[in-house]
Amino acid sequence: MLDHRLDDEYEQLRRTVAEFAKDVIAPAIGELYEKHEFPYAIVREMGRMGLFGLPFPEEYGGMGGDYLALGLVLEELARVDSSVAITLEAAVSLGAMPIHRFGTKEQKETWLPKLTSGEMLGAFGLTEPGGGSDAGATRTTARLDEATGEWVINGGKCFITNSGTDITGFVTVTAVTGTKGDGGKEISTIIVPAGTKGFTVASPYSKVGWNCSDTRELSFTDVRVPAENLLGERGRGYAQFLSILDEGRVAIAALATGLAQGCVDESVRYSGEREAFGRPIGANQAIAFKLADMEMRAHNSRLAWRHAASLLVHGERFKKEAALAKLYSSESAVDNARDATQIHGGYGFMNEYPVARFWRDAKILEIGEGTSEVQRMLIARELGLPR
C-alpha cells in the first residue's frame, strides 16, 4: 500500500521546526543576511533542539532519526532561509556523517558528541581550485612521515562550507597519499583540527547568495597531524566520499523544495494583499496561473525527495531517485524564485523582501552537490544508455 502521510512523530517534528523557522529565524535573518553574519544564536538553538544530531544514534548524542527526518527539517528551514538550512545540511552530511560512517571508535568518541549537539561544526574539504567531482584533479598531498608518525599535508581547498566559523572543530580533507597499482592517484581522507599549524583559513567569499553560510578557501602548508587522523581506509577516500554523496543529494533536494515552497508562501500572501487597478493582483489569471505552476513544482519536488528518502531509509537502491529529486527540485527552486520575484515586481528586487533572498539563494542549488549536468548524466547512465 502506498501512503504519503507522515508518521505522527515525523509530522510533529516538521511542525515544530516550521514554528521555529517562523518565530525565530524569520524575524532575525534579514539583518544577518544583509551583514553577511553567521547565525550563531540560531545554530545554538537548533543544537538545543537536537537538529544536528538527527540521523545519528543516541550513544553519540544523536536523536536516533534518519534522512527522512533530516529532509523534513531542511525543507521547513529553507522555506524561510537557505543559509541556515545549508549550515545544518553541511554540518550533518559532510561534517559529522563521514566520522560516523568511517571513523574509528576513538574518532567517533572524540568528535561526534560535540557535532551532534551542534556546539561544534565539522567541514569536508574535497573541492580544489582545479576541480571538485574530478578525483584525478586532486593536487593536495599528504605524506606519511615515518619518523614522527605524522601526515604532512600540502595544498589547498576551495568553497568549503562551515570551515571557518568560531565553532568549527576540524576539516576532513581529501589528499593524494600515493599511487595505486593501476598508476592512478591513491586518495585518502584525513582529519585536520582547526588551528593546526600551517592550516590557514581565508576570509569568507563574497557570494551571490547564502550570505549567512560560512564558505572559505583553505590552504595547507606542511600541516602535520597524527597518523591516526586518517579517516577510514587509506586509498578509499574518494570512494567513501562518493558513497555519502547520494544521501547529500536527497538532503539538498529537500532544501530546494523548501525554497520552492517558500516562494509560493510569500507570493500567495503578496498576491492577496497587493492591489493594482482596483483588485488584488492574485485575481488576475496571469498571476494565478503562475502561482499554480509554482505550487505544482514545489509539490512534485516534495514527492520526489520524499520518495528518494523513503528508498534510502529502507536500505534500497536510490541513486537514480536521488539524482531525479535533486535535479527537479533545484530547477524548480530557480523557476519559482524567478516567478516569485516577478510577482513581487519592484519589491522583489529589494533585499528586504524574502523573495529577493530566495532568488539569490536558488542558483547555487543547480550547482552544488553535483551540477544539473552531472545529475542528467547520472540519470541517463541509470537508464542503461550506451556509453
Place this chain on the structure above:
Amino acid sequence: MKIVVCVKYVPDATGDRGFNDDGTTDRESVDSLLSELDEYAIEQALKIVESGVEAEITYLTVGPDDAKDALRKALAMGGDNAIHVNDDDIAGTDALGTSLILAKAIERAGFDLVICGMASTDASMGVVPAMLAERLGVPQVTYLDEVTVEGTTVKGGGTVKGRREGDVATELIEAALPAVVSVTDRTGEARYPSFKGIMAAKKKNVEALDLDDLGIESDQVGLSAAWSIVDTATKRPPRAKGEVVEDEGEGGVQLAGFLAAKKFI
C-alpha cells in the same frame, strides 16, 4: 513531589476564530493547538525539575479527542505522563465547570504543586487557577513572572516562591505547598521539543478519564450548567482604510490636526 500542569487545547490564536450558533467555540474551521500561554507553565515545571527538585510532572487537559495533541506536545517537551479528561457531556462547559473537572482529576492524581498558564488564549478569562485553588483548598499564587520551589522532601512539604511585577510594586510571594500557581508569558520562552523528545513522548502514559471516573454528574457540567455563556458574538469589523494626507505645502499642519483630533497630542 508531584507537579500537575494544566494545559488547554485551543483554536490557533493566529487563525480566523469564531463561535458556533450556540455560542460555543467553533473547533472545526480553525486548527487547534496547545495554548501558547500554557507552554510557559510547562517550561517552568521543567525548569523546577532541572533546578534539582525531584518531581514527577503530570499534564492534565480537559477536551475533545484531538486535545491529546496538546498532551503529546507537552510530553515531547519533557515531563512524565498525562491525564486526558474527555466526555461528550463536557461540551460547552464554562470556567467554573472546567475548574470542577480539573480539581477532581488533580485530587485523584495527587499533587504538591499545580502550575497553570496565566489565561487561555481563547476565552482569556484567567480565572481557572483561582477557582482551582478554592476547590482544592490550597493557597493560590497567581500571575508570577518567576517561580522557584524550595525545601521539598520525599514526605512533601516545601514552599513555592515567586515574583509578581505590578504597576506600582514588585511583589515577592511565597506559599506553603501544596499550592496552585499561574505563570505569565514573562517567565521565559518555552523550549522547542527535540526529535528525541517527540519519540520519547510516544511511550509516555496518557490516562483517559471520563466524568464517571471523576464522580461528576453530567448535569454539573456542560453548556446547560454553565454560569456564563456567550450570548452573542460579533466579528470584529475589517480595519477601515486609513486617512491619506495630501501634502500641498501644509501636510504637517494636517498631520498635527489629525493627531490633536485623536487626542494623541
